[in-house]
Amino acid sequence: MVRGFVSVYVDWVATEDQVRAATAQLPKPAEVLVVKVVALADTFGCRIAVDLTGGFDEKRDGRRIARAYAAQLSEALGVPAFALHDLILAGRSEW
Numbered sequence: 001m002v003r004g005f006v007s008v009y010v011d012w013v014a015t016e017d018q019v020r021a022a023t024a025q026l027p028k029p030a031e032v033l034v035v036k037v038v039a040l041a042d043t044f045g046c047r048i049a050v051d052l053t054g055g056f057d058e059k060r061d062g063r064r065i066a067r068a069y070a071a072q073l074s075e076a077l078g079v080p081a082f083a084l085h086d087l088i089l090a091g092r093s094e095w
Contacts, residue, residue, distance in 0.1 A: 004031070004058035006066040007084040009046035014079045019048045022076040029065050031056035044087040 010019050020037050028035055032054040040047050052069060056062065066083035074081040 003053065004056040004062055004065075005051065005053050006058065006062040008050045008052065008066055008070045008073060009040075009044060009082050009084055009087055010048045010050065010073065010077065011080040012042065012045055012047045014048060014077050016048055018077060019050065019073075022073055023050055026069075026072050026076060028052075029054075029069060031061065031065060032069075044082075044091065046082070046087075049084070050081075 016037065016039055023035050023037055026035075029052070032052045034051075034053040036051045036053070038049045038051055040049055043049075050069070050073065052065060056065060063083060063085055066085065070081040070083050070086075
């Protein structure tokens, strides 16, 4: 089994409790085994990450999984959520 890992970052206006409640209600993607909410220092304007770990190929499927989950989470919370990979690429474009 491949162990893939991706992260979704949530806009700073969401609280950890709100994110935990939303993730508890959202279905896990089929390939994801664990959904973990993690508090952060301010990173890319976000203070909370949702780590998704599971039996998927990170390089092949990770971006798709993270983007889809970010879209669902954003809709559930009413605030932006982003695949970490997309935040990193956006940050690089500003350099």
